[in-house]
Amino acid sequence: MQLKYSAPRGTEDFLPARVQLLNWIHAACRQELERHGYLEIRPPLFEDTSLFRRAIGDVTDVVEKEMFTCERGDTSVTFRPEATAGVARAYIENKLDKVRPFQKFYYIGPMFRFERPQAARQRQFEQVGVEAIGSHDPRLDAEVLHLAARLLDCLGIVGYRILINTLGDKDDRAQYRTALGAFVRPRLASFCAECQARFERNIFRLLDCKNRDCQRQLEGAPSLVDSASAATRQHFTEVQNALGALGRSFEVDPRIVRGLDYYTHTVFELRLPGLGARDTLVGGGRYDDLLEELGGPQVPAIGFSLGVTGTLLALEKAGIAEKHSREPACTVFIVAIDDQERLAALVLANELRQNGLVVDLDFENKSPKAQLRSAGKRDARIVLVLGESERSRGVIQVKNMDDGSQHELPMDGDLAFELQRMLEGGNAGQRSGENG
RNA sequence: GUGGCUAUAGCUCAGUUGGUUAGAGCGCCUGACUGUGGCUCAGGAGGUCGAGGGUUCAAGUCCCUUUAGCCACCCCA
Numbered sequence: 001m002q003l004k005y006s007a008p009r010g011t012e013d014f015l016p017a018r019v020q021l022l023n024w025i026h027a028a029c030r031q032e033l034e035r036h037g038y039l040e041i042r043p044p045l046f047e048d049t050s051l052f053r054r055a056i057g058d059v060t061d062v063v064e065k066e067m068f069t070c071e072r073g074d075t076s077v078t079f080r081p082e083a084t085a086g087v088a089r090a091y092i093e094n095k096l097d098k099v100r101p102f103q104k105f106y107y108i109g110p111m112f113r114f115e116r117p118q119a120a121r122q123r124q125f126e127q128v129g130v131e132a133i134g135s136h137d138p139r140l141d142a143e144v145l146h147l148a149a150r151l152l153d154c155l156g157i158v159g160y161r162i163l164i165n166t167l168g169d170k171d172d173r174a175q176y177r178t179a180l181g182a183f184v185r186p187r188l189a190s191f192c193a194e195c196q197a198r199f200e201r202n203i204f205r206l207l208d209c210k211n212r213d214c215q216r217q218l219e220g221a222p223s224l225v226d227s228a229s230a231a232t233r234q235h236f237t238e239v240q241n242a243l244g245a246l247g248r249s250f251e252v253d254p255r256i257v258r259g260l261d262y263y264t265h266t267v268f269e270l271r272l273p274g275l276g277a278r279d280t281l282v283g284g285g286r287y288d289d290l291l292e293e294l295g296g297p298q299v300p301a302i303g304f305s306l307g308v309t310g311t312l313l314a315l316e317k318a319g320i321a322e323k324h325s326r327e328p329a330c331t332v333f334i335v336a337i338d339d340q341e342r343l344a345a346l347v348l349a350n351e352l353r354q355n356g357l358v359v360d361l362d363f364e365n366k367s368p369k370a371q372l373r374s375a376g377k378r379d380a381r382i383v384l385v386l387g388e389s390e391r392s393r394g395v396i397q398v399k400n401m402d403d404g405s406q407h408e409l410p411m412d413g414d415l416a417f418e419l420q421r422m423l424e425g426g427n428a429g430q431r432s433g434e435n436g
Numbered sequence: 437g438u439g440g441c442u443a444u445a446g447c448u449c450a451g452u453u454g455g456u457u458a459g460a461g462c463g464c465c466u467g468a469c470u471g472u473g474g475c476u477c478a479g480g481a482g483g484u485c486g487a488g489g490g491u492u493c494a495a496g497u498c499c500c501u502u503u504a505g506c507c508a509c510c511c512c513a
Contacts, residue, residue: 061511118507127513259512283513307513337471368471376473387471
């Protein structure tokens, strides 16, 4: 069983049943996002490599070792590892600040990161996310965060934790970097090797090290809020108040620092325990300086993204995935008894389809019995049987698959209308089993 | 980039201390009086046991290499 070709590492074929599940997720998210006034935006799947370097940060791992980059002559483009950079670029390029300074966007689509796949982690993966650009209002932070949680709620995911923190502004971070450095330096030797490297590279990353010993070392470390400016502290407090007003419970966790360089002030994660290596379903935060850094206007912004791969895993564990993974049924199936009727069946299917019915028929030259079986497997609610005796009399057998009853209808009447009536009137019975 | 685990039919897996034509369940196909599904019964197709090499009279079973998948680290949705 040696296959000549297989899907590239870290990619996945979504077969029809799974696509149903994805579509359901998309639809549920879309509805909730649009209820909150977010409009869909679709930047390209790849951008100039330099955009990501600038936006995400040159020394982040995402940029250093996870980019799918394509060089062609003197241009270098990269498949987007995340969407914020592209949306920010689009906002700037289209001068949206002149049109309507405050705008709320959402996106749904694939992202690409060249890394080793593992649980809930693929090289091509999908994110649902939002970017609200043009407001520094702490109520917006709360809305965005609440919206992230709402998406999980709408999908039926329960038991997630909301963790929030503030990274303050540039000055806050500069000051905190010094304070944290002063705390860590004397005991640096007792941190893990990776943390020792992080100490030079990005000291904040020490805070979310998974190593227990490192965490213990950090007990009593200063937190950013302590040394932050009054304005930063007030913003953070107001975010928390607004969240409370929305009825969201959350935990303030000073170890939430996020790995992308553009974050400022409010950052947050929604975590669902028990998912494996990556239990963060949603990550996000403010990025008040990013647009300016990319050469745009000085406008603040905030966003999040939800990882669909992890969400799929969560839905499977919760037993929600299965009932949204069924292949769609065809409502009418046409059985041709003899070869003479096969062409007529195709033509009839075409007519019924044009009248809005979901119709299918046999393409494998199966026996009538086998055709019926196919119809049953496809969950057809009505089977039309076309044989010689029907043809000669200008009628067709209409079989109700739910109760097995059968009657004749004239071919020249409004067959589509009659079938519709049967389906709507419940004559063909309700779908057995599931409700809603 | 580093480490661990796995690799047998379409799917989920059994395969005893290496020993005759490699099994099950599900799925698929066919049939059970002429043109009728779901249930039942009967039958059938489908595997060079991931690939390459080695040990042996004999290997799915032991050893080596390799590839892929899964999982973990890093990092992150």
